[in-house]
Amino acid sequence: MIKSLQKTGRCHVFGDSIPLDEGVMAFAFAIGRITDPAELIPHLFECIDPSFASRVMPGDFVVAGKDFGCGKPHFQGFIAMAALDMGVLCGSMPRTSLRGAISKGLPVLTGWSPQHLPISDGDVIEVSMETGMIKNITQKSSASVEPMPIVLQDIIRHGGVGGQLKGWLDQHPQLQLQPGAVSVLQQDIPIKWMKGAQ
Amino acid sequence: MGKAEQSGSPSSGRAMNATQKMFARACSRDWVTPGEVVYPDPELVIVHDGFVETAYKELTGLGYGRITTPEKVIFLTDHEVSYSSQRAVERGRNIRSIAKEWEVDQFFDVGRGGQGHIFPIESGLIRPGMFVMCYDMHCTNFGAVGALAMAVGPEVTSVLATGTIWTEVPHTINIRLQGQMPKGTHARDIGFLLSHGFASGRWAFNHDYRVIEFGGPGLVGFSLAARVALCNSITEMGVANVLFNEPPPGINVSGVPDFLSDPGATYEASIDFDLSHIEPQVALPGGPDRAANVADHVGRPVDHAVIGSCGSGMYQDFVDAAEIMRGRRIADRVRMFVVPGSTATAKRLANEGLTQVFIDAGAMILPSGCGPCAGGSMGPLGPGEVSIATAATNHTGRFGAKEAEIYLGSPLTVAASALSGCLADPRKSLQ
Numbered sequence: 001m002i003k004s005l006q007k008t009g010r011c012h013v014f015g016d017s018i019p020l021d022e023g024v025m026a027f028a029f030a031i032g033r034i035t036d037p038a039e040l041i042p043h044l045f046e047c048i049d050p051s052f053a054s055r056v057m058p059g060d061f062v063v064a065g066k067d068f069g070c071g072k073p074h075f076q077g078f079i080a081m082a083a084l085d086m087g088v089l090c091g092s093m094p095r096t097s098l099r100g101a102i103s104k105g106l107p108v109l110t111g112w113s114p115q116h117l118p119i120s121d122g123d124v125i126e127v128s129m130e131t132g133m134i135k136n137i138t139q140k141s142s143a144s145v146e147p148m149p150i151v152l153q154d155i156i157r158h159g160g161v162g163g164q165l166k167g168w169l170d171q172h173p174q175l176q177l178q179p180g181a182v183s184v185l186q187q188d189i190p191i192k193w194m195k196g197a198q
Numbered sequence: 199m200g201k202a203e204q205s206g207s208p209s210s211g212r213a214m215n216a217t218q219k220m221f222a223r224a225c226s227r228d229w230v231t232p233g234e235v236v237y238p239d240p241e242l243v244i245v246h247d248g249f250v251e252t253a254y255k256e257l258t259g260l261g262y263g264r265i266t267t268p269e270k271v272i273f274l275t276d277h278e279v280s281y282s283s284q285r286a287v288e289r290g291r292n293i294r295s296i297a298k299e300w301e302v303d304q305f306f307d308v309g310r311g312g313q314g315h316i317f318p319i320e321s322g323l324i325r326p327g328m329f330v331m332c333y334d335m336h337c338t339n340f341g342a343v344g345a346l347a348m349a350v351g352p353e354v355t356s357v358l359a360t361g362t363i364w365t366e367v368p369h370t371i372n373i374r375l376q377g378q379m380p381k382g383t384h385a386r387d388i389g390f391l392l393s394h395g396f397a398s399g400r401w402a403f404n405h406d407y408r409v410i411e412f413g414g415p416g417l418v419g420f421s422l423a424a425r426v427a428l429c430n431s432i433t434e435m436g437v438a439n440v441l442f443n444e445p446p447p448g449i450n451v452s453g454v455p456d457f458l459s460d461p462g463a464t465y466e467a468s469i470d471f472d473l474s475h476i477e478p479q480v481a482l483p484g485g486p487d488r489a490a491n492v493a494d495h496v497g498r499p500v501d502h503a504v505i506g507s508c509g510s511g512m513y514q515d516f517v518d519a520a521e522i523m524r525g526r527r528i529a530d531r532v533r534m535f536v537v538p539g540s541t542a543t544a545k546r547l548a549n550e551g552l553t554q555v556f557i558d559a560g561a562m563i564l565p566s567g568c569g570p571c572a573g574g575s576m577g578p579l580g581p582g583e584v585s586i587a588t589a590a591t592n593h594t595g596r597f598g599a600k601e602a603e604i605y606l607g608s609p610l611t612v613a614a615s616a617l618s619g620c621l622a623d624p625r626k627s628l629q
Contacts, residue, residue, distance in 0.1 A: 095438075103353050161356050165356060175265070177262065185255065
């Protein structure tokens, strides 16, 4: 899968320092090791904007200020955003969070500020990760920031680290599952006796 | 305390800081430049029980039947040790099956090793000069012995599949410790103060994804436990790693590769930090950067107290706490958990009579591991309750209930507070 580095979408605008835990997604999903997007999507930004999940559409952008995704590097929110084919435009992001988002296939462009290019909730923007050009189609304005680093562009083109790993497996067939192999996780584990079974 | 300034000598030729040296060695190169992207070859890859199943699901979902270098991989169980749910029992069984299928022989199952950022240091699995990659961010503890452990998070699946991952060589900030810590203070207090300084922009440098390298005369006399506590208490700020520019105390460094910065090595910034006037700290609920003098919060009632976890689970931490608790009883309304960082430390505490001190005081001994800090799967905190702990972090919900408050402190502060039933200044208990 080769994904485009150019995206057009409708914006949801947030402020500075939106944390991952209790901001993008409740900590409970991280410690619960939940990775199924279908389970996560209804809870995206729920802690700070309870109606977000009812408004977001596939392909939308999250536009945020400085230090987006601060705090503990828990990426459940990014899994949900990537599954919705969203993008992020923000002022800055902690390094670990940025690489976490990219690894999930969520494109992020940093270096934006509202002074630089005003963007309001609901505006439609067009962003090129490759050139750093941002066009606000609704307000008919544009500005540019530093493009996405080349190493990150490659990951996004592959749809995230998973796409890259598929390519690696093709080149290293000795690592492939043998035909007929059964996942050890599919074995039925006969434990049904404990109270509070989850 | 000084201000940020550039240091390092341009005339030093190829002088390298410790980070550059360990990266260069892992890349089979003579030199790396901070900021460049490289693909280092780690000596070990460590994954804990919270992520083994996820990594397996992701890789088998992509069609992987094997991992690239199972001989370098360590699985360890520290987050949920004494299973308290059916899911935990299932997870334990699955991890055993995955270890077998992927031929991961270095597997420290429940009761075998202990907390994954403590026991590898004590057992010698982690040695000075090593370059390793780990799932969990608190692997920065390994900097205490002069090893560089890069936290790769969920991307450890890439490392398992391919043997490496793209990594930016981090810049290094040099913190020169000056003076001596007053009695009753602890390396964790330094960590909270520094975290607060970083978060509040006190110094004119960016700490995000930087290696913090400690040096200076103030470092003399730091135990290995103090180094671990310092590494741990500044990690949550998003630093890439923590190192020390002196050999680790009590560790044989003969024959290990060079792991110290060269004289004249270049740092992105340097500051002096005076230890001689610091006071015991607590990190207020919400994050380790929310440092405040304990003295300003004395009297806040606590329900729950914890010594241990990756924050302060070394033998010396329990010796320090026992000095305060010996012959005393914790307050009636407090439940206290002692979590040895390793099974070896648990044995030593028993052999040397310290377990008795804690039990006599009314504390409970948990199995070696993360204790309540892994989401409260053991010894959780209920809604409306207050804890004082040596844990790595005190973000919302970390010990269970979201409606609870977690204060962080040193082992001394936790011990003093458990005795009094309220946040307490350990200097008074040591008088």
